[in-house]
Amino acid sequence: xTTAAIVAAGLTKRYGDTVAVDSLDLSIARxxxxxxxxxxxxxxxxxxxxxxxxxxPTSGEAxxxxxxxxxAPVRVRGAVGVVFQEPALDMTLSAAENLRFAGLLNDMxxxxxxxRTSQLxxxxxxxxxxxxxxxxxSGGMRRALDIARGLMHEPEVLFLDEPTIGLDVGNRRAxxxxxxxxxxxxxxxxxxxxxxxxxxxxxxxxxxxxxxCLVREGIPARLVAEMGEYVVEIEASQPQxxxxxxxxxxxxxxxxxxxxxxxxxxxxxxxxxxxxxFGAQVxxxxxxxxxxxxxxxxxxxxxxxxxGAAPRNGARAIDEAHA
Amino acid sequence: MTWRxxxxxxxxxxxxxxxxxxxxxxxMIRPLIWLFVIGGGLGAVMSRQGMANYQAFLxxxxxxxxxxxxxxxxxxxxxxxxESGVMRLLVIAPVPHAWVVAxxxxxxxxxxxxxxxxxxxxxxxxxxxxxxxxxxxxAAGMLATSVACAATGMAVATFxxxxxxxxxxxxxxxxxxxxxxxxxxxxxxxxxVLAVAALANPLTYGxxxxxxxxxxxxxxxFAGAELGLWRDFVAVxxxxxxxxxxxxxxxxxxxxxxxLIHPQSRSRPRPA
Numbered sequence: 001x002t003t004a005a006i007v008a009a010g011l012t013k014r015y016g017d018t019v020a021v022d023s024l025d026l027s028i029a030r031x032x033x034x035x036x037x038x039x040x041x042x043x044x045x046x047x048x049x050x051x052x053x054x055x056x057p058t059s060g061e062a063x064x065x066x067x068x069x070x071x072a073p074v075r076v077r078g079a080v081g082v083v084f085q086e087p088a089l090d091m092t093l094s095a096a097e098n099l100r101f102a103g104l105l106n107d108m109x110x111x112x113x114x115x116r117t118s119q120l121x122x123x124x125x126x127x128x129x130x131x132x133x134x135x136x137x138s139g140g141m142r143r144a145l146d147i148a149r150g151l152m153h154e155p156e157v158l159f160l161d162e163p164t165i166g167l168d169v170g171n172r173r174a175x176x177x178x179x180x181x182x183x184x185x186x187x188x189x190x191x192x193x194x195x196x197x198x199x200x201x202x203x204x205x206x207x208x209x210x211x212x213c214l215v216r217e218g219i220p221a222r223l224v225a226e227m228g229e230y231v232v233e234i235e236a237s238q239p240q241x242x243x244x245x246x247x248x249x250x251x252x253x254x255x256x257x258x259x260x261x262x263x264x265x266x267x268x269x270x271x272x273x274x275x276x277x278f279g280a281q282v283x284x285x286x287x288x289x290x291x292x293x294x295x296x297x298x299x300x301x302x303x304x305x306x307x308g309a310a311p312r313n314g315a316r317a318i319d320e321a322h323a
Numbered sequence: 324m325t326w327r328x329x330x331x332x333x334x335x336x337x338x339x340x341x342x343x344x345x346x347x348x349x350x351m352i353r354p355l356i357w358l359f360v361i362g363g364g365l366g367a368v369m370s371r372q373g374m375a376n377y378q379a380f381l382x383x384x385x386x387x388x389x390x391x392x393x394x395x396x397x398x399x400x401x402x403x404x405x406e407s408g409v410m411r412l413l414v415i416a417p418v419p420h421a422w423v424v425a426x427x428x429x430x431x432x433x434x435x436x437x438x439x440x441x442x443x444x445x446x447x448x449x450x451x452x453x454x455x456x457x458x459x460x461x462a463a464g465m466l467a468t469s470v471a472c473a474a475t476g477m478a479v480a481t482f483x484x485x486x487x488x489x490x491x492x493x494x495x496x497x498x499x500x501x502x503x504x505x506x507x508x509x510x511x512x513x514x515x516v517l518a519v520a521a522l523a524n525p526l527t528y529g530x531x532x533x534x535x536x537x538x539x540x541x542x543x544x545f546a547g548a549e550l551g552l553w554r555d556f557v558a559v560x561x562x563x564x565x566x567x568x569x570x571x572x573x574x575x576x577x578x579x580x581x582x583l584i585h586p587q588s589r590s591r592p593r594p595a
Contacts, residue, residue, distance in 0.1 A: 054414060078417030088408040088415075092339055104331030105416040149412075 005030045005157050005189040006051060010060035013046050013212075020046040022212035023060060028191065028205075030156070033183060035203035035220075036193045037292075038300065043212040044193035045085060048159045051191070052082045065156045078106070081155035085162045087146045091135030095126055095145050098134055099152055106153035113152075120148040123185070124178050140171025144178060151182070157189045164196060172199070197292040206292070208299050216299040220292055227290035227298065228263040232271040235284035236260055242281055246274075258283075263290075328418050332426040333433050336397060340434060350393060350438050351445060354385035358451075361507075369545065380545040382451050383464075383533035384506030386439055390465060391472045391504075391526055393438035395497050397431030398476025402483050421571045424477060428567060431473035432466075439465045452537075460552075461536035467559040468529025474566035475500075475525055481573035506530050509546040525562035528555040 006028040013021045021043040028034045036044050049055045051062055053073035061068065067075040089098050096117050103113035121127045124144040129137055134145060143163060150158060160179075164172040176199065182188065192203065200206050200220065207217040216223070232250075236242040239258045246253050246262060253262045264271055268287045275282050340347065358381055366377035404410040413423045443465075446452050479496050501507075503517055504526040510518055521527045532555045534548035541547070 052415065054411075074417050074419055077415055080415075082411075082415050084408065084411055086408050088411040090335065090339075090409050091407065092342060093335065097335075097338065101331050101335055102412060104327045104334070105412060105418075107325045107327045107417070153417075 004028060005032065006034075006062070006064055006191065008047075008051065008060065008062040011047065011050055011057050011062050012059045013043075013050055013055065014058045019212050021050065021057075024209075024212075024214055026062075026207070026214070028189065030189055031187050033190045033202070033204045034192065035200035035206040036191060036209055037195065037197060037200055037206055037296065038193075038209035039195060042209045044209055045161055046212075047209070048082070048161050048191065048193060052080050052159055053077055054082075078153070079156045081150035081153065081158045083147050083150040083158070083160045083163055085165060087142050089134045089142060089146055089149065092133060094131045094133055095121065095137070096130045098145060098149055102149045102152045108153060116152055116154075120151060123181055124148045125174065138171075140167050140174060143167060143171070143175060147175070147178070151186075151188075154186070155188070157191065160190060160192045162193055162195070164194065164199065172196070176202075197296055201292055208296060210300045216295070220295075223295045224290050224292060227294045228265050229289075230264040230268050230271070230287045231290045231294060232262055232264050232268075232274075232285070232287045234260045234274070234282055237281050237283055242278060245278075325418075328416055328422060329426045329429055332413070332423075333430040336400070336430040336434055337437070339400075340437065347438070347441070350389060351442060353392065354389045354442055355445070357388065358382065358385045358446075374545050377545045379451070379541070380534075380538065380547075381507070382446060383530055383537050384504075386442060386446075386465065386533055387468050387504065387506050387526055387530040388501050389442045390435040390439040390468045390529075391497065391501055394431045394435035394469050394472035395476040395479075395492075397434035398427065398473055398480050399483070399492060400431075401427055401477065401480040420575045424481075424567065424570045424574050428470070428473045428477050428570070431476055432469040435469035435472060436465060439469065455541060457536045457539070461533060463556075464529060464532030464536050467532055467556065468526065471525035471529055471559045471563050471566075472500075474563045474570065477570040478566040478573070481570050500524055500526050503527075504530055505534075505549065510549055512546075525559060525566075528558040528562075531555045532559075 004027050006026055008024050008026040011021060011024040011026075012019070024043075024047055036047065038044055046055070050057045051064060051069065053069050053076050057069070061070060063069065064076045065079040067079060069076050090101065093101065099117045099120065100113050103116065108116070117130075118127075121130055124147065126141060126144055126148065129141055129145075134142060137145065147160070147163060150160075163179075164175050167175065179190070180202075183190065192200065194200055201224075203220055205218065206220050206223070208215050234242065234246075236258050239255050239260055243253045243255055243260055246260065250262045250264065253260050264287065271285065271287045275285050358378065362378040362381040362385075366381075369375075369377045401410070404413065413426075414420065416423065443452065443461075476496075479492060483492060503513075503520045504524050505521055506526070510521045510527060513521060528550065531548050531550045532552065535552055535555075538544050538547040
């Protein structure tokens with residue numbers, strides 16, 4: 001027995017000619033908060049579904065809390081809680097009834113269900129909504145209830161598949177507050193998939209997945225540190241011209257529309273002086289610390305290699321994270 | 324193994340039924356329409372031909388009909404569960420998938436029994452149930468009918484991916500099962516082809532048990548039970564087991580639930 005909560009070796013899923021997940025290797029420790037990141041359709045959800053026994057891998061093997069997903073799927077299902085992308089609630093039942101349903105399905109005693117229901121509704125700020133029908137709750141409350149539902153049986157591992165998709169900023173923050181409280185109280189292993197990368201910065205470790213392959217794995221702060229000290233972004237009136245001028249001095253300059261971005265490892269005042277030097281050509285200039293978006297663009301898209309970069313087409317979801 | 328997941332599934336169906344009073348009322352009115360309108364009309368025609376008391380013959384038939392509809396609609400809620408996401412909860416529950424199928428069959432049976440009992444009370448109030456009825460046998464017949472219809476409905480539901488098939492199911496499965504079951508007319512009076520079809524219909528045997536319970540030893544009815552009780556029970560058991568096995572096999576096959584588990588991630592375009 002290892003201390004790993006999740007181990008996957010060569011986990012692969014094919015649908016016809018499409019390889020949804022391509023020999024994924026994972027090792028996630030107990031109590032770890034792991035972020036599985038990547039663009040839509042990268043294979044994150046398929047990976048989660050294989051790890052939680054919802055679909056059978058085409059090849060490879062995985063185990064959760066020491067139970068094989070192939071040989072002991074029922075045990076695995078007892079050890080995991082899954083919060084799916086789409087809510088898995090009965091909209092005609094009340095919040096408390098939904099939790100009771102989940103509790104009974106997981107073979108919990110009625111008295112335990114009652115105490116857990118109260119605890120979780122309290123934790124997720126739903127105490128007032130206890131007897132309201134799930135269908136009448138707001139999107140954020142529904143999502144919170146769905147997560148509470150996944151936690152009813154105190155799983156060792158919680159899979160959160162895009163838990164904040166479709167929620168506004170306020171609700172997203174609320175969900176993250178709840179999850180932080182949860183981790184503090186229960187010390188549960190959490191696997192998060194998201195394409196809001198800012199949300200993954202609190203993960204202990206993240207893995208970037210693209211076209212079914214795990215392309216990079218590491219501690220967020222370290223991955224970000226590898227991207228340099230600063231990223232400078234310039235809004236230019238003649239981007240091509242300015243890019244040429246900057247390329248020689250700063251190395252790789254990424255261009256997106258009239259936005260230039262490059263990496264700067266020394267004094268940010270150097271960037272500030274560009275404003276004076278290029279005058280009206282520079283319509284706006286800012287520098288910032290790199291973040292996971294830059295890592296994402298670097299490892300997944302191979303763009304902005306030496307500089308942090310602005311989002312390119314197809315990366316709109318990443319763009320939203322800035323907002 | 325444990326009964327609690329069964330409890331969960333059955334309790335949920337009951338809660339939903341209690342909240343959909345309109346559905347309950349509709350389920351009560353349909354058999355009464357058959358009994359009074361069809362039974363009244365055809366009965367009048369038949370009594371002119373010298374055939375007595377068609378309505379009394381129809382009572383076990385409409386009971387069977389109510390339980391057929393109750394059980395089938397209960398089982399078809401599986402299709403609704405797939406669309407609403409509740410199916411994911413059932414599939415992710417730490418029990419073998421055969422138990423999920425069994426739990427759904429049990430809950431559809433319970434739904435059918437509740438509706439059958441309610442109709443029985445209505446019929447008793449209206450004077451269609453008297454002390455000559457063998458209540459123990461009637462209870463067994465109602466249970467047998469419910470279980471057989473629930474299992475059949477569950478097997479059918481596993482072949483139905485979307486709710487669009489719902490109306491189709493209604494017309495292609497439920498009505499034929501009802502019409503070719505001996506509920507409306509004795510099987511022996513049917514043309515050969517239909518008679519054979521009737522013998523392949525689980526409802527036929529369930530209704531026949533109820534006819535035994537309600538019509539045996541009664542003078543002046545239009546027709547009575549036609550098949551032996553022993554044969555009825557064996558046939559019900561056989562059809563129930565067959566349907567349950569088909570449902571389990573279909574349910575567990577990945578192809579049956581995969582596209583419904585992650586409809587979004589599949590249709591989403593891959594970024595270039």
